[in-house]
Amino acid sequence: xxxxxxxxxxxxxxxxxxxxxxxxxxxxxxxxxxxxxxxxxxxxxxxxxxxxxxxxxxxxxxxxxxxxxxxxxxxxxxxxxxxxxxxxxxxxxxxxxxxxxxxxxxxxxxxxxxxxxxxxxxxxxxxxxxxxxxxxxxxxxxxxxxxxxxxxxxxxxxxxxxxxxxxxxxxxxxxxxxxxxxxxxx
Amino acid sequence: xxxxxxxxxxxxxxxxxxxxxxxxxxxxxxxxxxxxxxxxxxxxxxxxxxxxxxxxxxxxxxxxxxxxxxxxxxxxxxxxxxxxxxxxxxxxxxxxxxxxxxxxxxxxxxxxxxxxxxxxxxxxxxxxxxxxxxxxxxxxxxxxxxxxxxxxxxxxxxxxxxxxxxxxxxxxxxxxxxxxxxxxxx
DNA sequence: ATTTTATTTTGATATTTATCAAATTAGATA
DNA sequence: TATCTAATTTGATAAATATCAAAATAAAAT
Numbered sequence: 001x002x003x004x005x006x007x008x009x010x011x012x013x014x015x016x017x018x019x020x021x022x023x024x025x026x027x028x029x030x031x032x033x034x035x036x037x038x039x040x041x042x043x044x045x046x047x048x049x050x051x052x053x054x055x056x057x058x059x060x061x062x063x064x065x066x067x068x069x070x071x072x073x074x075x076x077x078x079x080x081x082x083x084x085x086x087x088x089x090x091x092x093x094x095x096x097x098x099x100x101x102x103x104x105x106x107x108x109x110x111x112x113x114x115x116x117x118x119x120x121x122x123x124x125x126x127x128x129x130x131x132x133x134x135x136x137x138x139x140x141x142x143x144x145x146x147x148x149x150x151x152x153x154x155x156x157x158x159x160x161x162x163x164x165x166x167x168x169x170x171x172x173x174x175x176x177x178x179x180x181x182x183x184x185x186x
Numbered sequence: 187x188x189x190x191x192x193x194x195x196x197x198x199x200x201x202x203x204x205x206x207x208x209x210x211x212x213x214x215x216x217x218x219x220x221x222x223x224x225x226x227x228x229x230x231x232x233x234x235x236x237x238x239x240x241x242x243x244x245x246x247x248x249x250x251x252x253x254x255x256x257x258x259x260x261x262x263x264x265x266x267x268x269x270x271x272x273x274x275x276x277x278x279x280x281x282x283x284x285x286x287x288x289x290x291x292x293x294x295x296x297x298x299x300x301x302x303x304x305x306x307x308x309x310x311x312x313x314x315x316x317x318x319x320x321x322x323x324x325x326x327x328x329x330x331x332x333x334x335x336x337x338x339x340x341x342x343x344x345x346x347x348x349x350x351x352x353x354x355x356x357x358x359x360x361x362x363x364x365x366x367x368x369x370x371x372x
Numbered sequence: 373a374t375t376t377t378a379t380t381t382t383g384a385t386a387t388t389t390a391t392c393a394a395a396t397t398a399g400a401t402a
Numbered sequence: 403t404a405t406c407t408a409a410t411t412t413g414a415t416a417a418a419t420a421t422c423a424a425a426a427t428a429a430a431a432t
Contacts, residue, residue: 007202013267014200015390016193022271032409045391047410066400068409077268081199085208085263201420218379231421233380252430254379 006084008056009076017041018049022072025059031067103128116156127169133162134171134181142178192270195242195262203227204235208258211245217253289314302342313355319348320357320367328364 001009012018020039024030032050036043050070053059058077061070106128110117116133120126136151137143143151145163152159163179166172172179187195198204206225210216218236222229236256239245244263247256275283292314296303302319306312322337323329329337331349338345349365352358358365 003205007200007205010196010199010205013196013271014193017390019189019193019196019271026268026272033407041390042392043409044393044411048390051410063399066408074268077271078266080264080266081270082212082260082263084267085199085205086212089209203420219377227420228422229379230381230423234420237380249429252378 001079001084001087003087003089005056006087009058009084012052012056012058015049017045018053021046021049021053022058025070025072029069029071031069035070107132114155119156119158119161126165130162130166130169130171134166137172137181139181142180144178148172148179187265187270187273189273189275191242192273195244195270198238198242198244201235203231204239207232207235207239208244211256211258215255215257217255221256293318300341305342305344305347312351316348316352316355316357320352323358323367325367328366330364334358334365 013022017039021035024035024038030038032043032046035041035050036046039046050059050061054061056076057073059070060073061068063069106120106125110120110125110129111132116129120129133152133155136154137148148163149159152162156162166179167174170182173182174180199208203225207221210221210224216224218229218232221227221236222232225232236245236247240247242262243259245256246259247254249255274280292306292311296306296311296315297318302315306315319338319341322340323334334349334352335345338348342348349358352365353360356368359368360366
């Protein structure tokens, strides 16, 4: 089971009516109207819940003459909660984690005591460093070139290269009034 | 753990952010801002989630100089989902179930083939029967005495007693225009 | 004492969703 | 085929809630 499947399962369990349905089905198979009567809900509402439960594989249904009987899929409920929580992440999450790990690795190999040991030659690595240094600037605020130099000089003597590459990587922009952060997201 | 505690726990698990928090805390204890950074959420949001998780006993916190560290309460996650689902119901639910069981017992011993075998002598039992017969009347509609008689006669020859006791139990009311159901709730 | 930093609370908002009534579909019996 | 009955879908509504920004607390360092 993947992480998002576990989430979907928990969402299903996070409802009183659905828990009651599961508890009822744990005792014996039942059809929609029987459940509606037991829980004091309408048939459409029970149907709605059973659909959700079916979608996550918690229940299954079979026909017996008049009725559509619903039954519990017990296997789904065997694992402990901990097992579900620790499901490994989906592909997207995994990639994000890998990215973050790489970022940390680059940061720790080029930064020390809050200073930049050297400016990475690889563009990809320098980009990561620059993104980190960018945090020293407030979003929206406009800085003079002198202010930018002072801030960057805190990290490395060659603040000119840093300043130029900030512009080159489009992390900052400039005009006659000064420099400012580029903030894309949101 | 009671049924409603299990429900509260599942509600907590039914959120992506909280699952990620738990997964993070499963690796190591963390403080609010660290989690906010990892999940790309604001500190207030993390705080909000941690409060919920604390309330259900999923995490606990302790102070270490600067920070409030949060830690997983692993015991909570050991049981299988099935164990939680089958928690016995709360006191209120249990009482409701007992009441319903008693009602069914009375109904089945005095009713047969949709007819009333006899009118219960015990007031408590008759009340249950009358409440059941009341369902034959539409809420809001006004019936003539003759109509009431016809409906009640379907259940027992002594429809006069039934009609009188409907009034006596305040299940129906009457005035010069006729009879009607008393519907309290909603 | 003052300032800084971490955390929580408050207020507002947008999204999700459980529920029902009414309408529709599907199956089985007559 | 026609007619029940069970089940689902649709549309509407009310309640819950995840999130953020801003304000308020708390706690530590200067």
